[in-house]
Amino acid sequence: MIFSYYPGCTLRNKAKDLDAYARASAEALGFTLQELDNWQCCGGVYPLGTDEIASKLSSVRALAEAKDKGQDLVTLCSACHHVLKRVNDDMTNVEDIRTRANNYMKLAEPYAGETKVLHFLEVLRDVVGFDTLKEKVVNPLTGQKIAAYYGCLLLRPGKIMALDDPENPKLLEDFIRALGAEPVVYPYRNECCGGYISLKEPDMAKNMCNTINESAKGFGAECFITACPLCRYNLNKTEQGLPVYYFTELLAEALGVKEGAL
Amino acid sequence: MNAKEQVQQISGVNPYKCMKCGKCSATCPAYEEMDIKPHQFVSYVQSGNIEALAACKSMWKCLSCFACVERCPRDVQPGRILDAARQIVVRQRGGNYLTAEEIPPLVDEDLPQQLLVSAYRRYKR
Amino acid sequence: MQRIGVFVCHCGSNIAATVDVKKVAEMARLEPGVVFADDYQYMCSEAGQAKIGAAIKEYNLTGLVVCSCSPRMHEATFRKCAERYGLNPYMVEIANIREHCSWIHKDMEEATQKAVILARAAIAKVNLNAPLQAGESRVTKRALVIGGGIAGIQTALDIADAGYEVDIVEKTPSIGGRMSQLDKTFPTLDCSACILTPKMVDAAGHEKIKIYTYSEVEKVSGFVGDFTVDIRKKARSVDEAKCTGCGVCQEKCPSKKTPSEFNRGLNNRSAIYTPFAQAIPNVPVIDREACIKFKTGKCGVCEKVCQAGAINYAQEDEIITEKYGAIVVATGFDTIKLDKYDEYAYSQSKDVITSLELERIMNAAGPTKGHLERLSDGKAPKEIVFVQCVGSRCSDERGKPYCSKICCMYTAKHAMLIRDKYPDVNVTVFYIDVRTPGKNFDEFYRRAVEEYGVNYIKGQVGKVAPQPDGSLLVQGSDLIDNKQIKIKADMVVLATAIEPNQGVRNIATMLTASIDTNNFLTEAHPKLRPVESPTAGVFLSGVCQGPKDIPETVSQAGAAAVKVIGLLAKDKLTTNPCTAQADELLCNGCSNCAKVCPYGAITYETRQVNDHGIREDRRIAVVNKALCQGCGACTVTCPSGAMDLQGFSNRQLIAEVDAICR
Structure with missing residues (x-):
């Protein structure tokens, strides 16, 4: 089983171990974390302002890439998980943000929250068991x-x-x-x-x-x-x-x- | 649009849903550090006193931990109001609370990148 | 051709401030059939009705249009008025220019234009109205009360005292309800059991009252005056006629690990049990889920020890079918589940309890024999914190949007009782507002503060954190001092929101009684018909209609009883003549109407029909006029247009639509 994987900035630097242990464990449990090709930093903090669009786009890009691959998007860092799930919720439920984000992104097909975001722990609980x-x-x-x-x-x-x-x-x-x-x-x-x-x-x-x-x-x-x-x-x-x-x-x-x- | 309307628009919050129970202030882990308390964010917007809200220290003390948002029985989300006030401040020239020059002495060996990224987003335009 | 009079009501300023009533009358005069039109300040008043009467005589009117409030409000008034002046009551139509017009529009010109159109539609309909004669139906002089708490008991007693038969159906093994779980009652602090148990005994001994406990309503059919109800009497496994209530079976039962419902799960009960010592009837039931005999086939201890030979494992559920003229819903309430409010640590600490649990702890017959102690370690608490509005007044999805109404008072009661009995215990109450409307209520609350030294803090609690030493750190707001405060408490009591009892939605569906989004039953009018459901013959008593305390419940129970007595005192009821009928020449016998009829009023018969000289046998729909409620479902379902509703015929409705579109 293959999941799209969003490591986030810190897991590439100070928290390499968080990432490495997760990948090794995933393989041992029979699933693979496939890193997204072009992920960018989520910003660490979810932008609360209803008019904040640009700062949500890196998350939308990651979500859209996972959608293209037809995979659920897994993340490990609490902050990335928080930002990705909230932006995904905005893209699903807040029409204004969805429209404006898609206007910026100019994707082949507009993104409307189709990707399922999972924390690694959710994979352990709900997929592996x-x-x-x-x-x-x-x-x-x-x-x-x-x-x-x-x-x-x-x-x-x-x-x-x-x-x-x-x-x-x-x-x-x-x-x-x-x-x-x-x-x-x-x-x-x-x-x-x-x-x-x-x-x-x-x-x-x-x-x-x-x-x-x-x-x-x-x-x-x-x-x-x-x-x-x-x-x-x-x-x-x-x-x-x-x-x-x-x-x-x-x-x-x-x-x-x-x-x-x- | 006046400042009050601006806060309401950016935050997406209707402050009049508040029933003034004070649960936000009861739950806020940064309460002691705040000059204007979470339950007061709401009344400052209600009374249109945005100038004072925009001058408060609280906006730099809020942790964005969403305890007030989660536990608010009226779905008012005081944290969102404070964030809107902060937006109004950092969007002005000279409104940043953190400059690049300040950072090097604050960094230690273990400091995760995430911390800098978050602080930047929180304190700067 | 009809001779129609149009009467436009100002409703004070309710209509006249937004609708130009003179203009409406003026425009109505131009409509076909209208021979008279006038306006008046209050058409429903005596003077207004006299005006209508005078016009009927003077202009020899055959039909009336009253432009006023909703027909739900005053259609009956104006129909009676017409009848008084010699007109068939069904020659009256109401144009609702208040709720449908003046109340929802701001612009006078727009509203006036709409009022004119509404009047026009009603006039078009009256032009096609024909006099209708109401039929009669019988009244079964027996009432059913669903729920055996204080609301149900009081209603039943009042009906029975007036000389009518009443049956009480109670789901649990005993009558008594929530009130039987309470220790003391506000604002007089009299013992709940002392005032309730005599009423329970009265009800049980009343020759006109029959009580079905451990029973549930399973099916309801019929209509006002003539309901047929199936009651499932669940198998008690104990013969009520033989049992002496000695209690030996409960003592000897080896299965004693089932949480006691009556004590809110604070202690356990046996598998064969009565909920409490004063239960009525004093006949136990066997909980078959818990009983070893039912689970494994082995045991039978209760049967062996029963001197009366009352145990009967083979007993089966029994269905009792009975006829009733009126039904009272008195299904009561429960406290909400607190699983979505764990910031208060209810599921994390045994010493965080609900107020209803505290009632059981304070009660001499409760799990701690009335001693105030912590359930975790049995120690006496020295610091108690009460939290108000837990789950009440919440507009998020976790709780209830309404005020539960009783909590401010019972918390003051608890605080006072504790301070009285244990003066060394500190009591703090976190409140948002203290709401004490009621006779001697605020005085009661003030006594808690002024005489008993209860510490009231304005502000909500944000978190209760269990500490390693077993205490509970309560973190709350003090909004007056503008402080966040922390209190190290030994016990935390949550004033938990109340909600209608589970199962009430099911009962409402059986009764076709309306229910709101919070599962409270809706009254026919919030002010003027507070104890009646909009469904004729169904009445409301107690918290099933909305949060209320015992004094209010008892008042409402009495009011509901009066309404029932008023109904049962009649020998006959007039039926609604606006019923459906099938045109035998158009009906093709397809059965679609019978399938959609919610009242089971449509059957079929084979009848000889003369269709333009051709005689043949056809299958034709027949409507039972007594059962038909005139809902119109059949008329819109009928594919051949054979079904028509008297007073709302297809022609009339089309005429109305035409008038609107003109």
Whole structure:
């Protein structure tokens, strides 16, 4: 099974491991991530303004390319996932944005939200299935107590992301269970890490990450997993912070494909 | 179009749907850093006080985490209003909150590209 | 040729401010058949009706057109008026120039032009009207009440006290409803059970009342005065005649792991159970999903211990068919599910509870025997936070757009009771607005603040975060102080929105009673006919019509009973003469009309027909005038144009359309 794949800027640079472990795991699970030929950066933040068109075009281009290939579009980074799903929702439901974006793009056939955007985790849950995943695990992470950190962009707005219950998600917890480890549920797993604020206001982000870190620790977690390079960066800045891993690293480890993946 | 209408148009939000419950301010993780609080974004637009809204510090403190958007019982989306005010500011000459010159000392070895990209989009035209 | 009088109503300024009523009258005078036209401030008033009467006499009128409000409002008024002055009531037509015209237009010229056209259409119709005679139908002097809560019980008692037979159909094993789950009631703080159980006993003992518990309405046919209803009496597996209600079976039942519906799942019940000790009837039912005997064939403990020999595993559902003259819906409410509101951590912590769950905790017969304790660890809470409007007043898809109406008052009650019994417990209430319209209601709420020291904070809660130490960090707004505050609480109580009971949509469909987007049943008129459904013979009692508290429910229950009594007191009802009939020369016996008729009013017979001198036997549609409600579905379905509705004939409708298009 082949999916179109949108890696995003950071996975080509600072988060190469997030990407490499995902590809290796995908092959082990029997699907392939086929990188889009001409992807451009999504911008990291979804442009909220109703009159912002140009800043949405890179996403439309990626969505249209996947449509041409007739494939679902998979992404790994929480931010890319957020931007792509929201732009796709605009192209499906907001006539004004759809019309104006298509006027700019001059595609052979106008794009109207036909592509299905999936987070890699959705592929694991809905296509592979956690039961199958569990069967393919060769190095179960038995005994590890792992706190899933969702952050904000994976889940919200719930109506558009449609990934999981935005207030009480289970996706990463089920994932952790499938790898043989024990999920630690704590209340700040869907609260923001500070995001881009850490560039100019590092203390603000640090405060927020401290709350997240303390809460997870308090419930007995030994480490975090996340899907987002920025979440990981911010969480890593906390004092006495728990180690933070990309979920794909643990996945590759459990599937026995970690060695040689990088 | 006056400034009030401009905010309403850019944000796509009808501030009159607000029932003033304050759930946005109850849920905002950046609340303490904000000079104008999330529930006030709405009343500033209602009363047309866009000048004050456009001068607020809050727009640079908002994390775009969508907690206020997700939990608002009236679908008012205060975060969108603030973003519209920010748009009005950065679209003006000299309105940028971040310049290229500022960046090098802020970058450390681990800093993900995503952070620069997001900050640029958020703080600059 | 008709002699038509046209009467244009100002409706105060409702019509006259937007429609030039003089012009409408003036233009009407030019229409064929019109011999008189006039306008008046309030045509429905006594003086207005007298004007109509005088014109009928003076101009020898044969038909009337009243240009006024919707026929739903005053068609009956003007028909009666016509009859009083010697005219057949069906010679009256209403041109709706208020709802269809003045209320929805702003421009006077445009509105006037439209009013003239509407009047013209009505005149064209009256020109083809013929006098119709209403028939009569019988009234079965028995009422059905669906739902055995306080609304249903009160309605049934009031009807029965007037001397009429009433049956109550209740879905659960006992009557009593939500009120039986409550501890104390506002604003007097009297014990709910103390005032409810006597009424339950009265209903059970009343010679005119028959109660079917553990039963559901399955099918309804017929019409006002003559409904036929199938009631499914679910198999109780216990013989009601033999059971003494000793309770030994419940004690000995080995299957005790089913969440108790009555205690909102806070504790468990046995497979054979009565919902609560004061249940009426005091006869248990066997929950066959939970019963070991039904699941595995082994067990039979209840049968062995029952001295009365009342256990009957072989009992089957029974269908009871009964006739009723009137039906009252009193299906009540439930609280909404909170799975879409997990920012309040309801599914994440046992110590986040709904207000109805708190009622059970506070109740001496409840799962904690009335002790206020945390369900997680049994500890006494010291800090309690109440959150108002959870799921109410929400215009997003998660909740309900309406105010649930009862929460402000019951929260004040809970807060006060807790502060009274446990003075060392801090109580904080987060509210958006405190709504206390009602006799002694605001005084009650103020007592909570002023005398009991309940801390009211204006602002909503954004998140409840369970902490590793078992406490709950409540993060909320204080809009007066303009602060975000955090309270470390031991227990959080959510004032959860209420919604009509599940299944009410199904019942509404069976009754052809209208229902709104929130599943509340619609009243015939929101102000003037609040306890009647638009469907004749169907009445509304309690929360099924809209959120309301106990005093209001009891008032409405009484009002619904009065309407039922008024109906049952009649021996005959006049039927609607605007029924369908088939032209036997055009009918080809295709059966299409019978298929679309929602009332089952059409049958077929073979009849000898004389078609231009040729006599032959044909299959012809026959309409039962008593069943036909004049909906017109058959007339538009009939491929040969044989079906026609009296008073709304094809010719009349075409004449109206022609008049509009002229």
